[in-house]
Amino acid sequence: MNDAHVPPRPGALPTATSPTGTAATAPAAGVSPTGTPPAAVRALDLSKVYGTGEAAVRALDHADVAFGSGEFTAIMGASGSGKSTLLHLLAGLDSPTTGRVVLGDTDLTLLDDDALTLLRRARIGFVFQSFNLLPMFTAEQNILLPLELAGRRVDAATRAWFDQLVGILGLRDRLTHLPSELSGGQQQRVAIARALLTRPDVVFADEPTGNLDSRSGAEVLDLLRTSVRELGQTVVMVTHDSAAAAYADRVVLVADGRIAGDLRRPTPETVQAHLDALREAALTSPTTAQVR
Numbered sequence: 001m002n003d004a005h006v007p008p009r010p011g012a013l014p015t016a017t018s019p020t021g022t023a024a025t026a027p028a029a030g031v032s033p034t035g036t037p038p039a040a041v042r043a044l045d046l047s048k049v050y051g052t053g054e055a056a057v058r059a060l061d062h063a064d065v066a067f068g069s070g071e072f073t074a075i076m077g078a079s080g081s082g083k084s085t086l087l088h089l090l091a092g093l094d095s096p097t098t099g100r101v102v103l104g105d106t107d108l109t110l111l112d113d114d115a116l117t118l119l120r121r122a123r124i125g126f127v128f129q130s131f132n133l134l135p136m137f138t139a140e141q142n143i144l145l146p147l148e149l150a151g152r153r154v155d156a157a158t159r160a161w162f163d164q165l166v167g168i169l170g171l172r173d174r175l176t177h178l179p180s181e182l183s184g185g186q187q188q189r190v191a192i193a194r195a196l197l198t199r200p201d202v203v204f205a206d207e208p209t210g211n212l213d214s215r216s217g218a219e220v221l222d223l224l225r226t227s228v229r230e231l232g233q234t235v236v237m238v239t240h241d242s243a244a245a246a247y248a249d250r251v252v253l254v255a256d257g258r259i260a261g262d263l264r265r266p267t268p269e270t271v272q273a274h275l276d277a278l279r280e281a282a283l284t285s286p287t288t289a290q291v292r
């Protein structure tokens with residue numbers, strides 16, 4: 001979907017050695033012998049420690065995980081297990097204490113703040129639980145905001161893509177409305193259109209249905225799934241809800257800052273069974289964080 005034949009981007013992984021002089025260890029992003037799709041984004045030995053000394057909290061603890069291109073992955077785990085930290089690091093919204101995040105062939109941890117901001121605008125979409133729309137802008141203006149920020153004009157191809165997205169997301173008759181004139185589900189659909197507009201490498205969604213009633217939540221999940229199946233989008237979503245996770249192709253489980261499980265073709269029942277097993281393990285292991 002994205003620019004396959006562009007020159008190397010700033011921060012592109014070196015082919016031979018990393019800046020530390022060690023061999024670049026990122027595995028090749030090709031299709032594996034098992035048919036797993038190439039990775040859109042990878043966490044490599046990723047750790048995040050908040051605070052120092054006695055107050056230090058290890059939110060992520062040497063996490064290694066890859067998210068397949070064109071796949072819908074849900075991240076689940078107990079409260080405080082590190083899901084949001086992982087998502088924010090993967091999206092370049094925060095920086096790791098150690099380890100690397102590799103988006104396609106770009107090592108985010110090698111980029112300075114300006115390069116990271118540009119990369120986020122061009123290659124990453126984000127959908128937040130609280131929608132994060134600008135209240136004084138109409139739905140259309142909110143959707144087109146990423147282009148405004150990037151100083152890109154709306155050419156004919158972009159307008160056609162905008163029209164397609166607006167049609168798929170059922171927003172055609174809401175474009176002139178302000179966010180305050182839209183329901184929560186409609187606001188989240190505007191946020192999804194905004195996230196998809198630049199055809200990002202990955203859309204990260206943090207509890208996107210957390211503020212929605214179950215019907216609007218199901219619509220939003222259907223649309224995220226449609227964006228994966230029909231538009232080839234890669235989506236990585238944090239959720240607490242096993243029914244929501246079952247919309248995904250895969251569920252990655254996080255416990256105590258570590259990757260604790262990986263489930264393909266999830267159903268609400270299999271997801272719940274894995275979460276229950278994690279909770280059991282936490283209760284019987286004094287070293288594992290409390291599962292609430």
Ligand SMILES: Nc1ncnc2c1ncn2[C@@H]1O[C@H](COP(=O)(O)OP(=O)(O)OP(=O)(O)O)[C@@H](O)[C@H]1O
Nearest residue numbers: 050051057059077078079080081082083084085086
């Ligand atoms: N800015 C911060 N400063 C200090 N500690 C933090 C910070 N952000 C997160 N933490 C801690 O890191 C750990 C992981 O937090 P994180 O928000 O990633 O968990 P989570 O799985 O997303 O939780 P929840 O499901 O409740 O949102 C928790 O112990 C949390 O208190």
